[in-house]
Amino acid sequence: MNKKKILIIDDEQINLDFFDVMLTRLGFQVLMAVDGEEGLEMIREHVPDLIILDNIMPRLTGWELTKMLKKDDAFSDFRNIPIIMFSAMDAVKDKIEGFELGIDDYIIKPFNFSEVLARIRAVLRNHELSQQVVLREKRLTITDSLNKSLIYFTEHLKSPVLGMVESSKSLDVSDPKAVESFKQLVMAEAEQTLAALGGLEDEVKNLLVSEGSVRKAELSLEELEERFREHFRELHDNAGESA
Template sequence: MTRQRVLVVDDEENVAHLVASVLRFDGFEVFVADNGMRALIAVAEHRPDLVVLDVMLGGSTDDDPDGFEVLRRLRAGGSGVPVVFLTARDAGPDRVAGLRAGADDYVVKPFSLEELLARVHAVLRRTAPGPQVRGSVLRVDDLELDEDSREVRKGDREITLTTTEFELLRLLMRNERVVLSKSTILERVWNYDFGGNANIVESYIGYLRKKVDTDEPKLIHTIRGAGYVLKAPRPAQRA
């Protein structure tokens, strides 16, 4: 059985060594990078299944990107590799900023190794295709999501989504015309509530709207005080 690959990115040698050792002991194939540029190269070379990425890397210059910039470049380059941020920044706004940047989870230093492993496994479960029925394609109006290939199309346009955006869209499409509350979305997509930071749901709904809901009539709707719903327009709305 092929082992899953994890890239650990941290410029603190002792932290990188500890995290890498624990992941290897848990059965992962692990690669390590000590700065942002090496991390970007390692993602291209090793194609990891997940990246544990320290936010507070060397700096913010083009040649020495911090964790936020590394993640931005990955997403801008079309990489949907799941990313778990590892950082000493524990303030609520910093957590939300990391998640809005496209991270899939956030672990604060100092951390327990058991928690880190639990988060890694939870993200991998959430983002892995897993065994599925072939030909499982969701369609709402001209929006199409293929659960096998993980491809998304809107009409003739192919759409690139991060793993979290994909899971959110899949949840909405599987529950067409069902209003989903923020707490339900947090539980189903993120597996827990991030300490009550439900605003992350609003952010990701916004990301989806910019990518898949740019034309009229809209598919994604906000139901004030209740949550969000995705539904095809009625014939009269297209008239």
């Protein structure tokens, strides 16, 4: 299983150290940055699965960083990385602003580590679920185009065959000229039928290739749960620890 990458951005070294030890023990890959600018570099370089961010930092604040990630087109590749924001301020206005910017959770310092872990789990799980929904939607779209293609290529198949049937009804087999022109017609109609079949075949293969790549990324709900159980089986052992 691939380790989930969590990036911690905090100007207090003690917090970084604490998260590093605890989250590494739980099987996460921990990345750290001491300010927003360094954080941005790390995001670009490592594309973490989750960002935990202090809101008050020198240089680039948590707010500013969040705003860049969510709104700036230069960072559109990182827009969907979930963010948990930390704050020493329990101000409703700040929380609302954070959520409006698109953060996934907001934690007040000082925090209880078990609670933080539970929140990390919830955020990662939600994120994974919404990605699975997107994948399934893609697959639905593919199935939908397949259905449509079947219908419209069938139109191309029907006509030539009907044409042959029609001509054969009025064919006078004793007239060599008529037989010859019937033969020409059958050849032409067969060619069109084969062209439509070839087109349909292409289309079906193409859709199957895309469907396969989407399916590969899909997880069942059980697999999803299993993935998270791995990381959080120690959750209870750590209950009570705080920073």
